[in-house]
Amino acid sequence: MKTMVVILFALVVSVYAGASPASQEERLVYWDDIEVPAKPAETPELLALGKKVYGARCTLCHGKDGDGESVAAPYLDVKPRDFLPGHFKLRTTPSTTLPAEEDLYRTVTVGFPQYGMPGFPYLSPKERWAVVKYLKTFSRVWKSWKPGKPLKIGEIPPRTEAFVEKGRELYNSDKFNCVSCHGESGRGDGYESENLKDAWGNPVLPRAFTSGAWYFKRGNRPQDIVKTLYLGMPGSPMMPFQGKLDDENDLGDLSPEEYEEVLGFLAGLKSEGIMVRPRCAPVYRRVLAQRDPDSILLKSDAGRCMAAKNYCRITPEGNVTPCPYMPASGGNLRESSFGEIWNSSKLFQSLRNPELQGRCGSCEYREVCGGCRARAFALKGDPLSEDPWCLYQPGTDGALAAEPQLEIEWTPEAEGRLKKVPFFVRNVVRSAVEGLASRKNVTTVTPELMDEARRTMGRR
Secondary structure, three states: OOHHHHHHHHHHHHHHOOOOOHHHHHHOOOHHHOOOOOOOOOOHHHHHHHHHHHHHHOHHHHOOOOOOOOOOHHHOOOOOOOOOOOOOOOOOOOOOOEOOHHHHHHHHHHOEHHHOEOOOOOOOHHHHHHHHHHHHHHOOHHHHOOEOOOOOOOOOOOOOHHHHHHHHHHHHOOOOOOHHHHOOOOOOOOOOHHHOEOOOOOEOOOOOHHHOHHHOOOOOOHHHHHHHHHHOOOOOOOOOOHHHHOOOOOOOOOOHHHHHHHHHHHHHHHHHOOOOOOOOOHHHHHHHHHHOOOOHHHHOOOOOOOEOOOEOEEOOOOEEEOEOOEOOOOOEOOOOOHHHHHHHOHHHHHHHOOOOOHHHHHOOOOOOOOOOHHHHHHHHOOOOOOOOOOOOOOOOOOOOOOOOOOOOEEOHHHHHHHHOOOHHHHHHHHHHHHHHHHHOOOOEEOHHHHHHHHHHOOOO
């Protein structure tokens, strides 16, 4: 665990330390310490057992369909969990992934008695595993997503006055802004505390660190709180601070590994009847090409890096940059016209016909993907460098089979008709027409061929 995480923890501990008597502390069962036996194989018999146990122990609160809509729900201060979205507060995996089955087992075992969720340690391990397996049947996300890698925490540094003071600064800083919810004294009375809602729109109160160890779901030890800070509480306003707690090379809340997993999840939604069309995510195109090489999205510009090609940014100072995420300027409107900058800027020209470097330059998916040029500039200082957020190693999938390409020309009449097609689908139409020409071994696109392509589009 990075030092920054532990630094932030230092202040949190300082706020509530000593609030709970030792006798209460001794009665705590820590979620992370629950011993998890080897899980049995998933069988129809095990699922049937899980359904039976769920019906007897869980239906009253979570509902027959696992949606949290039950006879008891209206009378509970903390609403029962809706299992359909696949959100689970306590986990060992990043919030952008699914929890491990072992995480669900721990929650079934220890519960959260202080919030109305009893534990079931008296059930046999087989019965608890059966309930876990059955819970997964309520949400389709388990079919298209997968658990992430469990978080591992390094050595906790000793507490010192300077360490705590650094934590106090971070707690109150604009970067973390813990004070907005938890309050200056950690009493849960921050200026945003009355406006917080969970993912289902239910009002929730931020944690009061002065309430005692009993009210910390995961536990009150350093390692417990560090994990909560890092992983957050999915479904609640407690966001994961992973991106803000990592080093200066991190670009946000997602690590490269998590980013890859999220893109894979989005690409996999097609099996559920959902097609995700990215606006600006070139690496998504590579993931999509690996999973669904016939996707119609790959026949368009959807998701390609649009910097200096389809849009740009003009700053209040007049600088024209290739995209909103890239500070490099192609020129200033106080010195040159927009047309001159757009058409003649060396930076803009280099991005339109890029000679990519590093892994992007040697990747078999470079024509499909091309990587994010803004990320390359941010972390490598060169917009033509490799995208450091892409984990793919060129050659892993082997060289893509290069289909022989015909030199296809368009008649002026066909080009004129193509220009009447809305720009956002123009490339899709061009690809479809030229694809038909290639299959027919025709080298010239005519209006008649366009009509034929139009009749066949949608039937392939």
